[in-house]
Amino acid sequence: MRITNLLEIKSVTCTKQERCLFESLSFSLEAGQIMQIEGPNGAGKTSLLRIIAGFARPDEGEIFFDKKSIRQYYDEFAAQLLFIGHKTGVNGQLSAYENVCHWLCVHGCKVDKQAYDLLADLGLVGLEDVPVRTLSAGQQRRVALVRLWLNNARLWILDEPFTALDKKGVALLQAQFKKHLEQGGAILLTTHQDLTTHFDELKTLVLEYQF
């Protein structure tokens, strides 16, 4: 059964440094849908994602997840949210495995040996125990993206997930997107590249640069 309107954004306005990024923006996302947010640099894509994730407060408007305001029920929303931003939350001093375990604990998931296999699947064989800062940018991104395989969140918010990834990595990631959508999740992402895999339920939102 499909739950309609998993995420609902109601007339959200954001102003930064006296420049209006977007005004009375409304849209909704159903379970099983993926939405790609497009727009030039500075159009407010990241700001929008941060508002939806609840890190920043919109100047006006409100966001509902499962018909509940995320302000009021933030803990419930957070349990269903996976956010990977520009800053991926990967600590350079710790190893990939330690990073993944820490992240799992913080998000209340079970820690098991599965993490090692997953790191191997993502092409990080033999690199699980070296400090992440010694890895390449793409490999560091892969460490952050391991979370997509290990969470039980329904809503994924991804800010430029393909940055620094090679073609194989991009394909791997999109396959995982597809799996998540089939399981009834929803994805909100920004990217400058077009998605190479075909998604049935793809929505696009274009943000214009406003002066």
Place this chain on the structure above:
Amino acid sequence: MAQHSYWQLFSSVYSKDVTLAFRQRSEIVNPLLFFLIVITLFPLAIGPEPALLARMAPGIIWVAALLSTMLGLDKIFRDDFNDGSLEQLIASPYPLSLSVLAKVSAHWTTTGLPMVIMAPVFALLMNLEAQALGATVLTLLIGTPLLSFIGAIGAALTVGLQKGGILMSLLVLPLYIPVLIFATSAIDTSSMALAYGGQLAILGAMLAIACVCAPIAISSALKVSVS
């Protein structure tokens, strides 16, 4: 969510910070070294007269402890803010104040606790009477976690700023004054062989309030800094 998973979060955040501190040993060694340098410079500057040193010892030890706590404060949330871990802690189903409590405990373990352990040695360098040694260690044991809690509020408020260090000192130092007054007063009283339970009780009460209220204040401050 089950109770053990709260514990899992606490221990994970705590052990991450302690592990990181041990990997970059300077974080543990620097405050301690600073503490030692201040203590050894004073006798050189004011003269090595034992009676004078013993008289000034409580004040010097406590001022040195206070300043060396401030050294590491800026780092307590800085790295997590820069690499995005802070956002992950906010977007976690657990209360942020619990993660904050773990981070402050880790900060105390790596900066405050070594000072408490080394304090008797430093007190001997200052010719502090044996009867005041117990009071010195006890006040530091109760006082340094208090310093970590108060300091973390300032660190959380200034973590979003490029050069928040000086502003943080200005915010935090006035709040350290009550701790300093009661702690040195306790050591003074004990060196006169009087009961110092009263001052310790007040320090303990302040620590109890800080334990409960500071994590809430810190997590609100962090949410403001992140947005």
